[in-house]
Amino acid sequence: MNGEALLSVRGLSAFYGDVRALSDVDLDVMPGEIVAIVGANAAGKSTLLRALSGMIRWTGRIGFRGRDLAALPAHDIVEQGLIHVPEGRELFPFMTVEENLEVGAYTQRARGRYQASKEKVFSLLPRLRERRQQLAHTLSGGEQQMCAIGRGLMACPDMLLLDEPSLGLAPVIIRTVYEKLTEINAAGTTVLLVEQNLKVALRLASRAYVLQNGRVVLSGRSEDLLADPRLTSAYMGR
């Protein structure tokens, strides 16, 4: 890795009350990369994304585009272009697809670009255009995931934080979602992806970090990790 990281994390610990859920995590994401965070259930993957987007208390250093995020509340982090697509999609179920997309553009950064962003999202995810008037809770699981990703794109991200986009989806649908992620990345958005689904994540990402009990226990290029016998033990059989 040469040049300046887009996201640079050093000695990150994160807490629920007094309980420490992440310990001393270091990681870097370079501009244009797709990087995966993998690990078993309860390893701390979602906690890491919550710390990055300012949703829980943390210590250490997080730099994004060279700026220290320590002093910034969550709504300012979003204005920096670091956008979190949460686990379980968290759409507004009784709002239409289009209204959910509109919510994504509610930042200063994105507001003025609403129409152009929506056109971009609809051309990338044509199914959302077809379903624009449909209530979010009536979408299939794959469509809901697309809608959550579309809402994230509406915020004009420099970097998307994606929490388990494959969760609960059939393999053929996972493939479609991941093809879209490749396109989104090719169009210029850096991606930090959290997955329990190891194979799927390492196929997409060029590099990955393996979390276990809130610590990074292994990291490297995806192809090297896939060939590394330590991966299975770090992952406890998954």
Ligand SMILES: Nc1ncnc2c1ncn2[C@@H]1O[C@H](COP(=O)(O)OP(=O)(O)O)[C@@H](O)[C@H]1O
């Ligand atoms: N809201 C919460 N309050 C207290 N503990 C939590 C909360 N969310 C997660 N945890 C704990 O933090 C640890 C990491 O959880 P999480 O980041 O959700 O793991 P993962 O996303 O890898 O499955 C787990 O031990 C979990 O029980």
Ligand SMILES: [Mg+2]
């Ligand atoms: Mg999680």
